[in-house]
Amino acid sequence: MRLRRLMVPLLAFALIAGACGDDDDGDEGTQSEDTGGGGGDDSGRVVLLTAMEPEEVSAVQSIFDDMINADADYEAEVEAAGNFEEQLQIRAEGGTLDLAAVPQPGAVRQLAADGSIVALEDLGFDIAELEEMFGEYFLSLGEYEGKHYGVPTNINLKSMVWYPKDDFDAAGYEVPDTWDDLIALSDKIVADGSNPWCIGFESEGATGWPATDWMEDLVLRTAGVDTYDQWVNHEIPFDDPAIKEAAERFGEILFTDEYVLGGAAATADLAFGDAPGPLFQDPPGCYLHRQASFINSFFGNFDEDAEAGTDYDWFPLPPIDQEGTLFAGEFTVVGSNRPEVKDFLDQFIGQEVQCAMGGTEASSRISPNIEVGPDCYANDILADASVVLTDALENDTGRFDASDMMPPEVGSGTFWTGMIDYVRGGPDSLDGVLAAIEASWPAG
């Protein structure tokens, strides 16, 4: 009886101690698992965390299955997380991250600063070889304190001008090769009684970002890559004459009478996804629309049967004083230094797998690997874009989206709102707008 009375609480205590004790070594457990393979990869799993769409995931997974898993003693797996940023942070801090495809260079450097990802040098990569593959500039974006942390694994083109090919050709217009030709074409379209440009900047809380892309494209073309880098790193002020010149070029498109369908002020209220619509009207409400490659997937909303190459096509935004190509992309970072992870990454960035990924219809990825030729792409638009991008990476004329690399107060704040103030305020507002963005740049 006495024994029993004593035993009951003792027993329960053991239960709770067990529960609490387990909770503690739960954290240790994940760490110790890391050496043996993170998050249940004792079976030799290598997980690539991404923010891909479901159709894309299954396409990429089947390529991994065919080309990597078939011969490897581990299993490579693509995982798409709806809450990608959150998952990345949790796994990086918890030590259960194998690999992740991160779209922001700033995030790569932050992870490196936190010490939660492994440098490519420490994994045994030859940086010179990688620079050869991806171009020095793109690779350098993932650099932190002298070491490289991210391998480019996707790239998308932003400097694209879309046009309704059938109507464009029928009207006798020609694709411009220079900025002057572009302006002459715009004038011609106005003279023919139409409006050349369709522009829309509204994007809920992120309203203004399409305008920053325009600006970046124009800074690249008027001032060149070196000034662009100085601008991004705030080595020149935001209201520097070079930046002002680019903004004035932008104003030339925005504020010239009849250039923009609906007028410049309305661009701020027009959803960016609705903007290309008039390209597909009959006759077209406008003939030119500058937007990154993704906009392609919106065209079905306006004309279900719109076909690339016949109904619409694109040309690169022409150079002004300089050649320039604006792009964005993704970096694959490594969270766990294991031989199978290294082996997977080696194959993943290699020419064969990258080429195969371009061959699937479900994927709109373009390989930043210079060795991957245009023949790899199932889609002509992507193939053409890849030629422009490869050229830019090789010749160092390509630059990454500036607003993604500026401090968030500017890049996701005053740069967006400032551009909207500019399109609403007209050419005279420019000085004030640029000065306000400059003033918002955080100190230090």
Add this chain to the structure above:
Amino acid sequence: MTNGSEQQTTATVPANAEAGRALKLLGAVVVLVGLPLLVQWAFDFTKDRDANRFAIVGVAIVLGVLGVFALFWVMDQIVDRLPRGWRETARPYVFVGPALVVLSVFLIYPVVNTLLLSFKDRRGDSWVGLDNFEFVFTDPSMLRSLRNTSLWIVVVPALALVIGLVFATLADRLQRGESVAKSVIFLPMAISFVGAAVTFRLIYNYRPEGFGSNVGVMNAVWQGLGNDPVPWLTRQPWNNFLLMVIMVWMQTGFAMVVLSSAIKSIPEEIIEAARIDGATEWQVFRHITIPSILPTITVVTTYMVINAMKVFDIVFVMGSPENNGTEVVAERMLTWFFVRNNQGYGAAVAVVLFLAVIPVMIANVRRFRAEEAIR
């Protein structure tokens, strides 16, 4: 496994005392070793990435419920073993203890941490004194957000309350269909703020001339009256009120249901007596209905004021708040904390918001106490 041996133990006890005792001991050992193992297994199971999600949820619930039960039970047992004089002194603290711990981890710690962050720089590295608060009260966008939030906490509760009250009063007199009418008004409550905001984005939708027909209801009506389409969400200051309409639409139902039940609980005799004395309907409403439901009105108002202070999703979905002048305090907090990664600014805004809620809470608690005293 453990359960089995335990049952076996109890079953054999009456048969043979000696064997029973031995089995009991054995069972105790098995339980002592087995239970922690079982718990360990359960914990591991909840972390298993490949396991069935529902099974994980089930195991986690069982683990949580039994765990809390066991915790209280054990502590009670321990208290029972204390010296007699201490027992009843210790017991309340032991029981309230876990709740206090949880409360401090999830409520007090974040508050203290936010306070500390509000005096630090954007990465939370070094102290910057009152700089962040200077920003809160000088930045033009922040000042607009303070102005707008003040408008929200006045306009939204006032409108929702008045409409809700009118509807509750009138619905109360409906011969039939009261529940249907009330359900219709109440329905928007079931929609999330973001969902409602996206719906209203379509209602306020605007396309400039040349970009196809305007699909927004507002512009359809407006054009039907022979006007040009208007970008409603960028027309200051009206856009602020158009956003408030969304919250009023969602909250009126709540006000109506609560007020309606308060109205129904007014004793019929009082109203009848008033009517016999020759009071008009308005007099009945003004001098009997309103005073009788005043406590309910206060509670509903407090609830809606606090809700209006917290609003951010509606504003966040409806275009650029900074360009449109529709900033609100909670939206600024989120933008600075998460979009622009400035923890100092974000925390300072949070502290201001936190301080602003306190008077409302105090007023509400006082009112509640006063009512308790009357009863």
